[in-house]
Amino acid sequence: MKELSQKVIKAPKSKIRELFDLAAGRSDIISLGIGQPDFKTPQPAIQGTIDALNRNITTYAPTRGVPELLQLLEKKLSRDNALNVGWEDNIIMCNGGSNAITLAYASLFNPGDELILASPNFVSYFYCGSFYGIKVVEVERRSDLGPDLEKIEKAITHRTKALLINSPNNPTGYVLKRNELEEIATIAIEYDLYLISDEVYENYLYDGLKHVSPGSLNGMLERTITINAMSKLYSATGFRLGYVVASKSIIDLMEKYLQYTVAGTNHAAQYGFIEALKMDRSFFIKILESYNERRELCYSRLKSIGFEVHKPGGAFYIMPSVKPFNMTGSQFSMEIIKEKGVAIVPGNIFGSFSDDKLRISYATEIDKVKEAMDRIESFVKNL
Template sequence: MKETSHRIAKTPKSAIRELFDLAAGRSDIISLGIGQPDFKTPKSAIKGNIEALKGNITMYAPTKGVPELLELLEKKVKEVNSIESNWKENIIVTNGGSQAITLAFASVFNPGDEIIISSPNFVSYFYCSLFFGVKTVEIQRNEDFSPNIEAIKKAITEKTKAILINSPNNPTGHALSLTQLKAIVDIVIDNDLYLISDEVYENYLYDGLKHTSPASLNEMFERTITVNAMSKLFSATGFRLGYAVASKEIIDLMEKYHQYTVAGTNHAAQYGFIEALKMDIGFFEKILETFNKRRILVFTRLKEMGFDVIKPLGSFYIMPSVKPFNMNGSKFSRDVMKEQAVAIVPGDIFGSFSEHMIRISYATEISKLEEAMDRVEKFIKNL
């Protein structure tokens, strides 16, 4: 048989999914692996989806999305993100944030282009780069997980096409300050680049921090591809709905790629998203408080146990170093699973600089987190 795709063959299966599958088969395992909020999807979203199906909304949706949804997204990005857009030209509904990322890659890059990404960072970026023949230039984050602005500047070449940011961040929990964001924006403008801004965790910010969308800043709308989703805010990862906001030129390219690869997103589910967007965002305040308690608990316990750990500013992940225990992240992850039945993701899947780290998702109820921390403590004491 002739050889199959090198690019995809080179790609490992998702370690997170494997961990999740392993954990699913065993009742004793506490999973701190998966990036999925644990609260219930709002009833109105579910009802919107069901009612659409009852009304026989079962045909192809318009390629870029249902107009009512696009209009609501225009309103949302204006009111929440201060992004001025026109739903007819600047927004496309996607299959989750994941496909918004794919569309960003499909529309911006040519093979051989370079993208700059602070590392550690979300796994999919690295493989989208590979799939589209883009060279990833990984820039190691500072100790506190902030971006290394000077190193980013130095990494620019004539092939650099874009910088990608994800704030609040998976896996580090870092959130860009306005100063850091502006420093990145200056680099983008000075070097005539695009900025891909993955904002799926925009609502998960602690200690009163505020999210700024780069597309709202001067001269940035035309240069920015904003990626977002229904998944994390509405705890609706299975709806598979997200969206991208960008210039007309980019959205037109995205539409063509979308048309010939997936032909649109789930039609009835879009009515669920419509109902979710009509909700008062106040519903999220209590949820955020709960996540904040979890953040403090996990951070405090890890610190007491002797991990090198940075307090997360946003998202629902924490990424400690296991160096103090003289092992790497994958050994830690394997052994703590075997010995204490706690599923934790090894850091090396998030890039080249996090082999000595692990990523913990604290999107789990407090009692389970306490139990998981007790087990990790036992594991460490037995080393």
């Protein structure tokens, strides 16, 4: 048989899945590997979907999305993100934040174009890059896990087409401050680059930090591709609903691409998203308090156990280094799951500069997080 696609062959199978295979059949496992919130999807989102199905909304959706949903998103974007865009021209629905990434890649890049990002970063950015023939250039983060903007500027070449940022960040939990975003915007404008801004964790912010959408900064609306999704705020990763905000010329290309690749987005679920967007946002306050408590717990326990660790400002991840224990993140992750039944993702799946790190998700009940920290402590003591 002839050779299959090298682009896909080269992407490794998900290490997170491998980790869960190791855990299969063991009831004692505590997982700190999950990238989805642990609270229930709000009832209005579920009921809205059920009602739509009962009304036989089972046909293809309009490719850009259900107009009522796009109109609500237009309001949300103006209110929460200071992005003043038009629902008919500047927003498109898609299949989760993941599909939003591929839409951005498909519509911006030609083979050989370069995309710069701070590393470590979300795993899909790398492999989707190779699927689309993009050279993804990783720039090592600073030791506090923020982006090194001087090095990013130095990495720009005549092939650089875009920068990609994700704040709050998976896997580091780092939140870009307004001044950092302004510096990024200055670079994007000076070198005529697009800016892909993945904002799927925009609501998970602690310590009074405020989310800033870079598309709202001076001169950035036209060159920013804003990615967002229903998945994390509404604990609705299975709804597979995401959206992109961009200039009309980009959204027009995305519509064409979406039409031929997936023929649109789940129709009934979009009515669930409509109901979710109508909810009073206070539903999230208690949830955020609970995540904050877990964040504080993880940070203080990891620090006292002896990890090198920075307190994350957002999302529900923390990325400690295992350097003090003379191990790699992979060794730590493999051994702790076998010996203590704690599933933790090794840092090296998030790029080339995180071999010494682990990614811990604290989107798990606090008692389990506590128990996991106890097990980590006992594992480290026996090293």
